Amino acid sequence: MPPDQHFDVIVIGGGPAGYPAAIHAWQNGLSVACIDEWKNADGSHSFGGTFLNAGCIPSKALLESTELVRRAQQEFGRHGPSGRMGRRTNSARA
Amino acid sequence: MARPAEWAGVRILLEHRMTAIHRQESHSGRVLGIAVDNNGKRLDIRARRAVIIGTGGSTGNVNFQRMFDPRLMEEYCGVAGMPWSNQDASGELAAMAVGASLGGLYNQTGEFGSVLAKPQFIGCQYGYMPFSMQMLSWMPGSPVARYSIRPVQRDCESQTGKI
Numbered sequence: 001m002p003p004d005q006h007f008d009v010i011v012i013g014g015g016p017a018g019y020p021a022a023i024h025a026w027q028n029g030l031s032v033a034c035i036d037e038w039k040n041a042d043g044s045h046s047f048g049g050t051f052l053n054a055g056c057i058p059s060k061a062l063l064e065s066t067e068l069v070r071r072a073q074q075e076f077g078r079h080g081p082s083g084r085m086g087r088r089t090n091s092a093r094a
Numbered sequence: 095m096a097r098p099a100e101w102a103g104v105r106i107l108l109e110h111r112m113t114a115i116h117r118q119e120s121h122s123g124r125v126l127g128i129a130v131d132n133n134g135k136r137l138d139i140r141a142r143r144a145v146i147i148g149t150g151g152s153t154g155n156v157n158f159q160r161m162f163d164p165r166l167m168e169e170y171c172g173v174a175g176m177p178w179s180n181q182d183a184s185g186e187l188a189a190m191a192v193g194a195s196l197g198g199l200y201n202q203t204g205e206f207g208s209v210l211a212k213p214q215f216i217g218c219q220y221g222y223m224p225f226s227m228q229m230l231s232w233m234p235g236s237p238v239a240r241y242s243i244r245p246v247q248r249d250c251e252s253q254t255g256k257i
Contacts, residue, residue: 003127003140007105010128010141011148012112012185018148019095022104030143032104035130037111045108047096049150050180 007033014038015049109133112188115145121193149185158183 008030011022022034038049046053096106109132116126116138127140152158159166186196 004137006127006140006142008141008143009146010139011146012128013148013150014096014106015148015150018146019099021146021148023099023102025146026103033107033139034099034104035107035110035112037109047106047108051150052095
């Protein structure tokens with residue numbers, strides 16, 4: 001049976017392993033396809049797999065955001081700015 | 095994230111789930127490509143040079159994990175992000191189905207070093223408890239202990255002690 005598509009390299013998974021592998025393959029002159037099956041909670045599809053969309057990267061981004069808010073609230077005063085810091089957060093990111 | 099890759103020339107195929115790897119013979123010869131499912135439609139994609147599996151880890155799959163040590167039941171599932179970022183060994187299993195052998199699996203050797211991490215409390219399986227985990231040496235005869243980490247294992251055992 002003839003293939004429906006053909007490439008030099010097929011990368012299965014678009015996460016932190018597959019994504020750079022695909023780009024490096026292309027940088028070496030190869031035609032590349034990268035496939036991913038990830039489906040978001042709302043049914044839409046996106047690139048990057050579990051690690052990027054639901055695992056370590058979102059959780060680390062949220063931790064970094066909360067750390068920055070904490071430092072702004074508690075440490076800005078040492079450098080001159082004064083006044084009460086709000087507690088509004090970036091709900092889209094959260 | 096997909097856009098820079100597409101600008102670079104990588105073809106991104108979303109909603110494509112690999113269902114099988116094609117090889118010349120069932121367990122030998124060149125890898126020819128993959129079969130994928132795209133919304134219920136089967137497609138065959140040919141790879142002229144290589145198929146690279148980047149599907150993530152395997153420690154969410156208890157049966158897979160127990161190949162390396164039969165004691166690795168559910169309570170040893172210590173990978174971060176579980177169960178929302180399940181690591182189901184799907185890529186490894188697809189490769190094994192066409193005759194691939196495994197070696198140097200990061201989740202078996204790198205994440206916890208040369209010992210296995212067992213959460214102290216049943217249900218605490220998400221891996222963010224490094225100071226409350228029991229360490230378990232690899233079982234003698236485990237492929238991991240035999241081939242991958244023996245020198246490291248000796249060092250680590252001397253530091254952590256065996257349980």
